[in-house]
Amino acid sequence: MTTNTTTYILTGSSQTKLGVLDLIISSLYRNDCYAYEMHTFDDADTDRFFFRVEFNYRGNGEFSEADLRSQLADRAEAFEVKWELRDLAIPAKVVILVSKYDHCLQDLLHRYSTGALNIEIPAIISNHPDLKKQADWYNIPYYHLPVTAETKAEQEAQxxxxxxxxxxxxxxxxxxxxxxxxxxxxxxxxxAINIHHSLLPGFKGAKPYHQAYDKGVKLVGATAHYVSEDLDEGPIITQGVEPVDHTYTPERLVAKGRDTERVTLAKAIKLHVEDRCFLNGNKTVVFPGH
Amino acid sequence: MTTNTTTYILTGSSQTKLGVLDLIISSLYRNDCYAYEMHTFDDADTDRFFFRVEFNYRGNGEFSEADLRSQLADRAEAFEVKWELRDLAIPAKVVILVSKYDHCLQDLLHRYSTGALNIEIPAIISNHPDLKKQADWYNIPYYHLPVTAETKAEQEAQxxxxxxxxxxxxxxxxxxxxxxxxxxxxxxxxxAINIHHSLLPGFKGAKPYHQAYDKGVKLVGATAHYVSEDLDEGPIITQGVEPVDHTYTPERLVAKGRDTERVTLAKAIKLHVEDRCFLNGNKTVVFPGH
Amino acid sequence: MTTNTTTYILTGSSQTKLGVLDLIISSLYRNDCYAYEMHTFDDADTDRFFFRVEFNYRGNGEFSEADLRSQLADRAEAFEVKWELRDLAIPAKVVILVSKYDHCLQDLLHRYSTGALNIEIPAIISNHPDLKKQADWYNIPYYHLPVTAETKAEQEAQxxxxxxxxxxxxxxxxxxxxxxxxxxxxxxxxxAINIHHSLLPGFKGAKPYHQAYDKGVKLVGATAHYVSEDLDEGPIITQGVEPVDHTYTPERLVAKGRDTERVTLAKAIKLHVEDRCFLNGNKTVVFPGH
Amino acid sequence: MTTNTTTYILTGSSQTKLGVLDLIISSLYRNDCYAYEMHTFDDADTDRFFFRVEFNYRGNGEFSEADLRSQLADRAEAFEVKWELRDLAIPAKVVILVSKYDHCLQDLLHRYSTGALNIEIPAIISNHPDLKKQADWYNIPYYHLPVTAETKAEQEAQxxxxxxxxxxxxxxxxxxxxxxxxxxxxxxxxxAINIHHSLLPGFKGAKPYHQAYDKGVKLVGATAHYVSEDLDEGPIITQGVEPVDHTYTPERLVAKGRDTERVTLAKAIKLHVEDRCFLNGNKTVVFPGH
Incomplete structure (x- = not known):
């Protein structure tokens, strides 16, 4: 039954307040929508409430998304609920920025091509020409936008x-x-999601694997986080980790780290495009995914 | 706000049906109960719906658990919802069965004593006298019930x-x-929860670490599962795993496995006593815990 | 100093016997070879001894590989030591067999192209034409050898x-x-190395993720093993694992498993081509790698 | 054969130099000692060589440890090799320092009592009286040495x-x-080994779990390291890690972390007392253990 119908996702947040959850659920019910998967979280520190509902229509007539939207809008306003309603089948549009390393790009393109990531990639942008052939292979427009200190503003405008x-x-x-x-x-x-090749906040900045080597750590990792004005300080979405030992040179750490980087980045993107991630100040709320 | 009030957990399951979720949520709302954490799951294979709501009272008057129970009972009956309402602060009563190995028992007793596991242990039962002193240390009644093939029925009756x-x-x-x-x-x-020292369904039966050694596996693990009539086939709650290599003798596998066994068993118990586990045929639904 | 000279690997095995290690080490020393990384293992069950030495020449003259080989051959014979000496820089020649799934192939080709795997790929063989374009992209000969029950012998001959x-x-x-x-x-x-998509010996045979789904396991994995006549029973090289929960359908398990499969297979290949793996009856000895 | 004889461990380090390995191995061979497990490592950065050999006597006469020591001493001097020879069966003497938290202590005492850690514990020292009963239970002398800023020197002298x-x-x-x-x-x-409850160098200093909470990290961990004059900067022996999410309060992080702390500390102690750890500047070399 589930598989034959359109799947919607309703997500949102509000101040901690009695009644928010009820208005969501009763609105769905009145419209014969069956919420088969739901997660909520209330942050006692920030007094914010977060919710994610996956549902589909199970009535006998025809589903009117417009009606549901309108009812939600009416009732949500009083509670100051910020909400979004989305057809899960519609792929998110993802623009990818790269430089010269291709391991994350290759991985994302492969997941895109197999449908493991339900996304469209309308553009790949790079400050270098190197990865154009990867884009070509998948018929994705590649924009080479070189950048220097002088042209940065202009490049970003493009x-x-x-x-x-x-x-x-x-x-x-x-x-x-x-x-x-x-x-x-x-x-x-x-x-905007970035992948940093360390277990932030450890080893911020450049050459984190070399920093890790100098410290002799026994675990290295990668952090996928939302981009913020404070470099390497954006809200963390997910982190991956790998055991290493004294035989790892910086080069071996770099090589080892690539697997963690690409898996961690892909995981974060999947969580985001399935509307499982919420900003919560400098942190995130991330409901369980796959 | 959350921390000053009694915390309740409402859990349950029903056939897949429109309206079940609404009746739960609206009943809570009518009684000024704030559901700050909620998880639901619908199994498309078995057409069963599962829910867990953590809530507390945030009205201006006084909370009547009886009123809520009565309203839930009235409305749930029509939908054939099986539900339970529990004060999270009340510790679950856990009877522990042991033989001679004490690593899991010691671990559980320590977690019990520090409050990491919110449980009471009214009895420890063993077919051997060996672990009585551990029970004594924590002032827990220890019942030594020896068992032979002949006395099994009688022992189980006790x-x-x-x-x-x-x-x-x-x-x-x-x-x-x-x-x-x-x-x-x-x-x-x-x-009833059992800990089996393998990654079930691999290595059922006796001496799983020896079986693992003979196969030369590179990972060993432990499985916490509900007890069922089919030995080592009960619904799995959680599993833990550890990497091993060719240098592990059976004895070293046994030693290594102890850590995984005790952590895995403790995790399963915590999930169960916090009402996060649901039976779903020969499988389980386990909502996220800590 | 290490990086500027040719790196050799000397590996081998023998019956458990006093003197084997000494003959290896003293032969290297006499030839001014510096063994900077070494691992040995003796299996008390099978009375077999395994060794792996990474070394380079640090004398003042010129290194004669032939002299070393000749001395090793002379002395090793008496001890019935089976040994191999190899220049680590020479890439192993790896023929890849595929069908229609491309996630492991893509991954191996990428690692090959970046040098993460020090291999040559002289041929990709498939019973389907589908993955030819991936081979073409990397300029690798692709052999499409269809197979039926009737043509199997012939296809294998090709x-x-x-x-x-x-x-x-x-x-x-x-x-x-x-x-x-x-x-x-x-x-x-x-x-010959195969990747099986389960934690062998659990879930042998076809559709292991569906078997895993039916059992409701909370961990899934992949096993890289040497191919043997007994299907899915070959000596295990390495295993990877991922946590899953009740929300994973068989399709989601399949998708999740791909990451583990490709990382696990790539790891096994790297261990093999760096001469870190040894057959030991139906098991393996695998010295630490990266 | 292995199990019936005394097991020795020979460990050491030297400058990178041809001949060191040969002198070790040939000395063992001349004394009919069979090195069944051996690991070496050479750090190209520091030009130091490290080795660990596990061996036992397999001659027909009687083993003279004194002869072996004397030969090793003679030959090692010329190469400036620092070495130690030890009977593996003799338990290391471990003095434990604690304050009020008992989870690591309980764990170590349990491993000590089962023989999982081959150690003796001649003393437990604490600045608080709280954990005396745990010491009493295992018949271990407990020294309560209170400390203030004024009495610190005196307390450390005791x-x-x-x-x-x-x-x-x-x-x-x-x-x-x-x-x-x-x-x-x-x-x-x-x-001296310390357990810090974070993935050092992340979250140095006090209340690391609270720091981790404020940063919203998705992994927490523990680090076992040698004590050095620079607080939380000592050479790292091993690190453990656990996934967490937005539902973890600082208290839950603390509770979760206990498992990682105790397993990580116990692992480090085992590695140390089995002579698998070597200081290498501000880092460590740690050969594989169990």
Missing amino acids: MWQIIQETGADLVVLARYMQVLSEDMCKKLHGR | MWQIIQETGADLVVLARYMQVLSEDMCKKLHGR | MWQIIQETGADLVVLARYMQVLSEDMCKKLHGR | MWQIIQETGADLVVLARYMQVLSEDMCKKLHGR
């Missing part, structure tokens, strides 16, 4: 234009080796 | 009497080296 | 010819969905 | 006296909540 024109829902920094400007970070607030 | 008299919510087989009779398994359906 | 003509050191079954004949398994003894 | 009088091989800070003086750290150089 980037922003592409992001807007493609209607990107999400921007992914798949080992993009440039720091975005504060302005760009603000514009992309909550919809 | 065991059952203790379980009933202590009002046990849960029976834990913490490396209890006896197979319970079919009758006993039925009586304890859904409220 | 396969064997390719394996021989390319001088393959290793054959990798990267989700090759055909069972090799007993004869082929024998020919490839110790130099 | 502590040092106990460490010396008991002939302690190792001092373990099992959640000892005091910072040792620089002088004490120097005295205990290379033979």
Whole structure:
């Protein structure tokens, strides 16, 4: 029964308040919508409430998304609930930024091509020409936008234009080796994901595997996080980790880390495009996914 | 706000049906109960719906648990919802069965004593006298019930009497080296947890670490599962795993496995006593815990 | 100093016997070879001794590999030591067998292209034409050898010819969905690696993720093993594992498992081509790698 | 054969130099000692060589440890090899420092009592009286040495006296909540292990779980390291890690972390007392253990 009908996701957040959950659930019920998977969380520190409902229509007539939206809008306003309703089948539009490393890009493109990630990739943007052939193979437009200290503002303006024109829902920094400007970070607030190759907040900044080598750590990892104005300080979505030992040179750590980076980044993207991630101040709420 | 009030857990299951979720949530709302954490799951294979709600009272008057129960009972009947309402602060009563190995018992007693596991232990039952002093240290009654093939029925009868008299919510087989009779398994359906020292269904039966050694596996693990009439086939709650290599003798596998066994068993008990586990045919639904 | 000189690997095994280690080490020393990394293991069950030495020449003259070989040969014979000496820089020749799934193939090709795996791939063989374009992209010869019950012997003969003509050191079954004949398994003894999508010996045979789903396990995994005549019983090289829960359908398990499969297979290949794996009856000895 | 004879461990380090390995191995061979497990490592950065050999006597006469020692001493001097020879069966003497938390202590005492850790515990020292009963249960002398800023020097003097009088091989800070003086750290150089409840170098200092909570990390861990004068900067022996999510309060992180702390500390102690750990500047070399 589930598989033959359109799957919707209703997500949102509000101040901690009696009645929010009831208005969500009763609105769905009145519209013959069956919520087969639901998660909520209330952060006692910030007094914010988060919810995610996966549902489909199980009435005898025809489902009116417009009616549901309208009812939700009416009732949610009083409670100041911010909510979004989405057809899960519609792929998110993801613009990918890269430089020269291709391991994360290759991985994302493969997941995209097999449907493991339900996304469209309207553009790949790079400050280098190197990875154009990977984009070509998948018939994805590749924009080579070189950047220097002088041209940074201009380059970001071009980037922003592409992001807007493609209607990107999400921007992914798949080992993009440039720091975005504060302005760009603000514009992309909550919809840009970066992969950092350390267990943040350990080893911020450049060459984290070399830092890890110098410290002689026995675990290395990767952190997928939302981009924020504070470099390497954005809200963490997920982290991966691998055991290492004294025989790992920096080069071996780099090689080892690639697996963790790509799996961790792909996981974060999947969680985001399935609407399982919520910003909660400098942290995230992430409901269980696959 | 949360921390000053009594915390309740409402759990249950029903056939897949429109309206079940609404009746739960609206009943809570009408009684000024704030559901700050909620998880639901619908199994498309078995058409069963499962829910767990953590809530507390946030009205201005006084909370009447009786009123809520009565309203839930009225409305749930029509939907054939099986539900339970519980004050989370009340510790579950757990009877522990052991033989001679004490690593799981020691671990559980320590967690019990520090409050990491919110349980009471009204009785420890063993077919050997060896672990009495551990029980004594924590002032827990220890029942030594020796067992032979001839006296098994009688021994289980004594065991059952203790379980009933202590009002046990849960029976834990913490490396209890006896197979319970079919009758006993039925009586304890859904409220007896066993720890098996393999990644079931691999290496069922006796000496799983020796089996693992003979196969040369590179991972060993432990499985906490509900006890069922089919030995080592009960619904799995959680599993733990550890990497091993060619240098592990059976004895080293046994030693290594102890850590996984005790952590895995403790985790399963915590999930159970916090009402996060549901039987679903020969499988389980386990909502996220800590 | 290490990085500027040729790196050799000396591996071997013998019966448990005093003097074997001494002859290895003293032969290296006499030839001014510095053994900077060494591992040995003695299996008390089978009375076999295994060793792996990584070394390079640090004398003042010129290194004669021939002299070392000749001395080793002379002395090793008396002790019935089976040994191999190899220049680590020379890539192993790996023939890859595939069917239609491309996630393992893509992963191996990427690692090959970046040098993460120090291998050559002289041929990709498949019973389907589907993955030819991946081979083309990397300029690797692709042999489409369809197979039916009737043509199996013939197809394997063609396969064997390719394996021989390319001088393959290793054959990798990267989700090759055909069972090799007993004869082929024998020919490839110790130099064919398969990836099975379960934690063997759990869930042998077909559709292991569906079996895992039916059992409701909370961990799934993958096993890389040497191919043997007994299907899914070959010596295990390495295993990977991932936590799952009740929300995983068989399809989601399949998707989740792909990451574990490809990482586990790649790890096994790396261990093999770096001469870290030894057959030891129906088990393996695997010295630490990266 | 192995199990009936005394097992020795020969460990050591030297400058990178041709001939060191040969002198070790040939000395063993001349004395009819069979090295059944051996690991070596050479750090190309520091030009230091490390080795660990496990062996037993397999000659026809009687083994003279004195002869072996004398030969090793003669030959090792020329190569400036620092070495130690030890009968593996002789338990290491471990003095444990604690404050009020007992989870690590309980765990160590249990492993000690079952023989999982081959150690003796001649003394438990604490700045609080709370854990005396745990010591009593295992018949271990408990020294309550209260400490204030004023009495610190005096208290450490008492502590040092106990460490010396008991002939302690190792001092373990099992959640000892005091910072040792620089002088004490120097005295205990290379033979004091601390457990820090974070993935160092992340979250140094006090209340690491609260720091982790504030950062919203998705993994927490523990680090066992040698004590050094720089607080939380000592050479890392091993690290453990656990996934967490947004539902973890600081209290839940603390509770969760206990399992990782005790397993990680116990693992480090086992590695140390089996002579598998070597100091290498501000890092460690740790050969594989169980």
